[in-house]
Amino acid sequence: MARWLSALVAAALALASSASAQELKIALAAEPTSIDPLYHTLNPNNQVARHIFDRLVHQDARQRLVPGLALSWKPIGDAVWEFKLRPGVAFHDGAPLTPEDIIFSIGRADKVPNSPASFAIYTKAVKGIDVIDPLTLRIKTGTPYPLLPSDLSTIAIQEKRAVEGKGTEDFNKGTAAIGTGPYKFVEWVPGNRLVLERNDAYWGPKPDWAKVIMRPIPNNATRVAALLAGDVDFIENVPTADLARLKQNPAVRVVETVSNRVIYLHLDSNRDQSPFVLDNDGKPLAKNPLKDRRVRLAISKAINRQAIVDRVMEGAAIPAGQLLPDGFFGVSPNLKPLAYDPEGAKQLLAEAGYPDGFRLTLHSPNDRYVNDEKVAQAVAQMLSRVGIKTDVQAMPQAIYFTRASKLEFSFMLLGWGADTGEPSSPLKSLLATNNPAKGMGTANRGRYSNPKLDALLEEALATVDDEKRAGLLAQATEAGIEDVGITPLHYEVTLWGMRSDLTFEGNTNQYTQAFDVHPVKK
Amino acid sequence: MQSAVVLVVMSALVFLGVFAIGNPVDILVSPQADQAEIARATAALGLDKPLWEQYLVFLGNALHGHLGNSFVFNEPSLTLIVQRLPATLELALSAMLLAVVLGLPLGLYAGLKPDTALARAIGAGSILGFSLPTFWVGIMLIMVFAVELGWLPSTGRGATVSVLGVDLSFLTWDGLKHLILPAVNLSLSRIALVIRLAASGTREVAHMDYVKFARAKGLRPRRVILVHVLGNILIPIVTVLGLEIGAVIAFSVVTETIFAWPGIGRLIISSITVLDRPVIVAFLMMTVFLVILINLLVDILYSVLDPRVRLGEARA
Numbered sequence: 067m068a069r070w071l072s073a074l075v076a077a078a079l080a081l082a083s084s085a086s087a088q089e090l091k092i093a094l095a096a097e098p099t100s101i102d103p104l105y106h107t108l109n110p111n112n113q114v115a116r117h118i119f120d121r122l123v124h125q126d127a128r129q130r131l132v133p134g135l136a137l138s139w140k141p142i143g144d145a146v147w148e149f150k151l152r153p154g155v156a157f158h159d160g161a162p163l164t165p166e167d168i169i170f171s172i173g174r175a176d177k178v179p180n181s182p183a184s185f186a187i188y189t190k191a192v193k194g195i196d197v198i199d200p201l202t203l204r205i206k207t208g209t210p211y212p213l214l215p216s217d218l219s220t221i222a223i224q225e226k227r228a229v230e231g232k233g234t235e236d237f238n239k240g241t242a243a244i245g246t247g248p249y250k251f252v253e254w255v256p257g258n259r260l261v262l263e264r265n266d267a268y269w270g271p272k273p274d275w276a277k278v279i280m281r282p283i284p285n286n287a288t289r290v291a292a293l294l295a296g297d298v299d300f301i302e303n304v305p306t307a308d309l310a311r312l313k314q315n316p317a318v319r320v321v322e323t324v325s326n327r328v329i330y331l332h333l334d335s336n337r338d339q340s341p342f343v344l345d346n347d348g349k350p351l352a353k354n355p356l357k358d359r360r361v362r363l364a365i366s367k368a369i370n371r372q373a374i375v376d377r378v379m380e381g382a383a384i385p386a387g388q389l390l391p392d393g394f395f396g397v398s399p400n401l402k403p404l405a406y407d408p409e410g411a412k413q414l415l416a417e418a419g420y421p422d423g424f425r426l427t428l429h430s431p432n433d434r435y436v437n438d439e440k441v442a443q444a445v446a447q448m449l450s451r452v453g454i455k456t457d458v459q460a461m462p463q464a465i466y467f468t469r470a471s472k473l474e475f476s477f478m479l480l481g482w483g484a485d486t487g488e489p490s491s492p493l494k495s496l497l498a499t500n501n502p503a504k505g506m507g508t509a510n511r512g513r514y515s516n517p518k519l520d521a522l523l524e525e526a527l528a529t530v531d532d533e534k535r536a537g538l539l540a541q542a543t544e545a546g547i548e549d550v551g552i553t554p555l556h557y558e559v560t561l562w563g564m565r566s567d568l569t570f571e572g573n574t575n576q577y578t579q580a581f582d583v584h585p586v587k588k
Numbered sequence: 589m590q591s592a593v594v595l596v597v598m599s600a601l602v603f604l605g606v607f608a609i610g611n612p613v614d615i616l617v618s619p620q621a622d623q624a625e626i627a628r629a630t631a632a633l634g635l636d637k638p639l640w641e642q643y644l645v646f647l648g649n650a651l652h653g654h655l656g657n658s659f660v661f662n663e664p665s666l667t668l669i670v671q672r673l674p675a676t677l678e679l680a681l682s683a684m685l686l687a688v689v690l691g692l693p694l695g696l697y698a699g700l701k702p703d704t705a706l707a708r709a710i711g712a713g714s715i716l717g718f719s720l721p722t723f724w725v726g727i728m729l730i731m732v733f734a735v736e737l738g739w740l741p742s743t744g745r746g747a748t749v750s751v752l753g754v755d756l757s758f759l760t761w762d763g764l765k766h767l768i769l770p771a772v773n774l775s776l777s778r779i780a781l782v783i784r785l786a787a788s789g790t791r792e793v794a795h796m797d798y799v800k801f802a803r804a805k806g807l808r809p810r811r812v813i814l815v816h817v818l819g820n821i822l823i824p825i826v827t828v829l830g831l832e833i834g835a836v837i838a839f840s841v842v843t844e845t846i847f848a849w850p851g852i853g854r855l856i857i858s859s860i861t862v863l864d865r866p867v868i869v870a871f872l873m874m875t876v877f878l879v880i881l882i883n884l885l886v887d888i889l890y891s892v893l894d895p896r897v898r899l900g901e902a903r904a
Contacts, residue, residue, distance in 0.1 A: 093743075093848075099660045099662075100662060102662075105662060106616075106660070107620075108618075179662075180659075180662050181632060181662075182612075182616035182632070182659050182660065183616050183617045183618040183621065183629060184625065184629065184632075186625060187620055187622060187625050233662075234661075235662075235663055255850065256668070256672070256850070257672055257675075257854060257855065258675075258744065258745055259744075281743075281848065282848060283743050283744070283848040284845060284848065284854070284858070287727050287846075288726075288743050288846050291727070291730045291731060292734075292742045292743050292744075294735045295735045295738065295741070295742040296738070297734070297741050297743060433861065463615060463861070464609055464610050464615060464860070464863050465609055465610050466610075467610070467615055468609075468610030468611045468614045469610070471614055482619065485620055495619070502623035505622030505623060505624060508622050508623055
């Protein structure tokens with residue numbers, strides 16, 4: 067029966083593929099909220115924008131910086147970056163790319179009206195742009211700012227003439243959606259389909275597909291069914307529950323790539339009394355045990371990361387020992403995932419004065435990260451085994467993040483994707499001491515504070531030299547992780563599913579990009 | 589007047605509700621954002637003002653027919669809904685049509701000949717139709733008809749043609765193929781409902797004197813059933829279908845999600861997850877409006893179906 071079934075599926079897929087080799091149908095888990103590339107910095111939006119628009123600097127599959135519309139860039143002095151532009155680039159309407167378009171695009175980031183999540187965070191270092199000649203730009207940053215190329219790798223370059231004075235709806239209709247990217251915008255029917263057409267004049271490698279149709283299929287089970295039925299060729303976010311079954315299906319290929327997202331536990335290591343830390347009788351504890359490094363370390367040691375990866379995540383994750391997986395810029399070579407050691411954990415708890423443990427509530431979202439609530443349940447069981455009796459309270463993200471940011475919780479499961487592909491992003495947001503004036507510790511919901519880490523991070527953020535900065539970031543990470551400011555659990559692995567006659571180069575950004583999908587060479 | 593009060597109460601409740609759940613900015617803003625950016629986004633969405641002020645601003649705009657821009661899409665929330673409404677109406681009306689076309693004859697048969705094997709099978713089938721969860725049935729339909737048999741497309745809406753500016757898909761072959769599975773999925777429990785209403789109504793009516801009299805008069809069985817039986821069981825069915833059609837239009841969330849149908853059900857569910865308040869408010873106000881409208885239509889239908897209602901009005 068199973069063999070008959072898979073043969074049938076294979077036949078159906080073969081039929082579908084021969085019908086139109088030039089067309090690629092992709093099922094998205096979530097559709098963009100707008101085609102305007104600077105309206106809302108959100109994965110579904112950014113990945114669509116990458117088809118239509120280029121950026122000065124591009125990120126490769128591992129988020130290392132590679133030339134985009136700029137051929138090269140280098141710091142000149144301490145607070146100026148020089149960008150050499152790629153000659154002969156044209157927009158989809160035939161107009162040549164000029165420095166004015168670039169100045170306009172960077173300047174537009176903080177001027178998009180009603181933006182719920184603007185790109186201004188990536189352009190605030192820009193203090194001025196000088197045009198030296200038609201192919202040379204100098205961007206002033208005021209103070210040394212090593213992250214400028216990285217920040218600018220998020221800013222889509224648009225055509226000034228087409229965009230000036232236009233709004234979000236003009237992008238959605240397509241009149242303003244004119245970029246230099248590998249695909250041209252054809253039409254967007256929200257909730258139904260987004261159609262793109264190959265830009266034959268593209269300066270880079272030509273995409274394999276003349277036409278790309280992206281359809282949002284939010285339900286996991288039906289997204290997989292659409293692939294099996296041959297209605298689509300490629301799907302994103304394969305649910306882990308279907309992973310084993312799909313891997314056995316000869317008609318389907320699954321591509322797994324580690325992402326830049328770490329799932330971690332944040333602990334209230336700041337307040338003397340924390341709302342969800344109780345003694346064994348359920349009364350508030352006079353002293354918050356999470357302030358004690360030994361207790362935090364005990365919690366980290368009590369967690370069997372490999373078991374979570376194998377059982378809860380069905381193998382679609384990698385045990386984590388720091389903020390970003392190996393191979394990223396600035397990660398520490400010394401930090402490995404902490405070994406599972408329940409005896410050591412009990413001993414540390416006894417040393418800290420809690421031989422009988424205490425009570426804790428772990429709060430978790432249930433619709434944000436892959437299997438988030440199940441991971442929280444597993445962690446709670448593991449902690450209960452060493453004496454920290456842990457309850458789980460899971461809730462939709464709509465409620466969760468507001469309460470977490472108001473510091474209503476003591477112990478939280480969270481995730482962080484490093485858009486910049488290096489550890490300064492999680493260090494700044496999660497571990498640096500909360501300081502609104504400096505924009506530090508925005509997502510530090512445990513209010514962890516470590517002066518040594520703050521100093522190293524500040525130095526790193528002002529060091530333009532790449533090698534030195536990488537070393538400083540690694541040291542800052544070590545300072546935070548060894549002190550157990552947060553407890554990393556695992557890095558999510560992104561799963562893409564496709565017909566077996568396609569290949570795809572997965573990327574750590576979790577972007578689904580049609581131009582990275584290729585037919586298997588026969 | 590009454591409707592206007594309902595609308596205002598509804599909007600106030602939604603405002604309070606969303607306020608109580610959480611802050612949309614916490615979900616919408618980029619995780620990488622610093623405190624300055626969070627403050628900017630809060631101001632941009634108008635959430636920095638006190639709640640009562642936000643509500644008054646909303647009411648003022650609503651009087652001018654503007655229900656606010658979606659936080660997420662930056663387009664008027666009413667536009668977003670109207671854009672997706674044809675897809676939903678098409679699906680809902682197809683489902684209701686199936687319910688009537690299949691449910692009525694089956695129900696009539698089961699009511700007229702309750703002791704036959706077929707009638708028992710219809711009765712059992714209707715219980716299944718009621719009790720199987722829409723979600724599971726939807727997935728099964730896709731697995732059987734799209735994945736295994738490959739007869740019908742699994743998800744999505746097919747090609748559309750524009751009729752008077754409204755995109756309709758049931759007029760093309762491709763569109764019709766896409767419509768079948770979701771419409772069947774959505775209609776199953778309604779078919780079951782109509783069957784049960786029709787069957788029990790028929791059994792009751794079949795023993796009434798006027799039916800016996802009609803038979804005794806020597807009318808053909810066909811006329812007895814179509815005029816005397818059907819005419820008398822339709823009132824409760826129309827009442828229930830009227831209520832159901834409102835529910836099918838506004839809350840076919842499950843079917844639309846499973847079949848990736850680009851209708852308003854999916855819009856509302858995604859808006860709720862990210863607390864897109866303008867869309868939630870606009871959606872619920874539209875729903876209230878729709879229900880009021882449907883009730884009016886049902887009342888009119890009553891008077892067509894039941895001479896007594898017409899007579900009552902004439903006397904009054």
